């Protein structure tokens with residue numbers, strides 16, 4: 163494809179979560195990546211403010227990953243995962259469960275966040291049945307939740323556009339209210355004080371349906387895709403306590419918060435709340451090869467290991483579960499995280515990050531700023547009759563000015579690679595400030 167692709171060359175591809183016709187009229191093509199930067203098809207350097215899509219936590223072009231993947235693909239490109247194994251899968255599992263808190267010490271491999279979510283929901287329901295609580299089939303998600311795009315994920319998810327086109331979805335799903343409240347919490351630095359009581363929605367659902375019908379609750383510790391929605395102080399602790407009271411499993415969807423985004427390996431550690439199941443993907447392999455992982459606590463795994471030894475314990479899995487090339491990428495990634503102490507780097511940079519993003523307060527149309535670890539959401543006042551248009555303008559102008567950001571509705575999201583240098587934080591936020599002014 164030439165430096166200036168013509169429209170016909172772009173026609174065959176249907177891009178996901180994209181305004182295709184608009185994109186094809188003004189395409190944005192990335193051709194190369196290294197460290198904190200992308201280079202566009204026509205050679206412009208772009209500072210990556212979103213770690214690709216919240217996944218390239220160790221930065222781009224890591225040679226260790228390149229070499230591990232090349233070596234593995236040359237040695238054994240594929241191994242069947244059913245009734246068979248390969249050493250890297252066990253090595254990776256052992257390594258990962260060292261990172262997880264408490265007894266979250268068994269791991270099931272998938273290929274994406276969406277698959278991790280489906281896997282977690284299925285394990286939760288099957289676990290309840292195995293322990294003699296087969297009536298526990300209801301699942302509870304949360305408004306504004308994003309749990310990928312499988313039918314399970316959109317059913318427990320709470321973003322209207324991801325749901326409304328796709329029929330009636332899974333039966334027996336309820337939603338807690340979301341915790342975003344600009345009236346009480348706008349411009350809070352870190353976790354909001356107001357809103358822990360919203361966890362009591364779970365008590366109301368128990369009163370409505372009875373605990374004996376509820377299998378699990380799934381939430382993102384910090385909701386990313388809906389625009390960086392933070393849990394109020396004490397909220398997750400409260401949710402945990404209510405789950406304990408009624409025998410409901412608590413699933414943390416850590417596809418974004420896993421692998422260092424908050425300055426701890428997982429959100430579970432950051433918040434000091436112990437979930438029963440954790441879903442991950444993205445940062446697991448630094449985005450280099452698709453892979454997801456679901457962690458379960460010991461008692462859940464053990465519940466599946468009670469039947470006859472020759473019986474398959476879980477009728478679930480993927481052709482590419484524990485794909486050898488993905489395992490190689492993940493192992494190399496985890497080694498970089500360990501060696502460069504990246505999973506806690508967010509904690510060191512958090513204060514500078516917070517100060518930097520909150521310096522955007524007072525700019526035109528900025529109505530809220532939310533931050534934690536190395537993630538931030540900047541909410542803009544929507545233009546009358548054109549929701550999302552303002553953030554889209556900022557996104558385009560930012561790309562023109564050399565920074566990549568995300569937007570959802572009129573919320574801008576930042577989540578840079580964890581290798582970001584202090585001066586690059588200033589560059590990212592400084593450029594964004596210019597763009598917000600210029601587009602006002």
Ligand code: PMP
Nearest residue numbers: 274275276308309310415417418
């Ligand atoms: N869960 C959460 C919390 C996510 O942020 C995402 C992706 N943004 C997913 C699930 C889905 O992951 P994937 O796109 O890899 O299927």
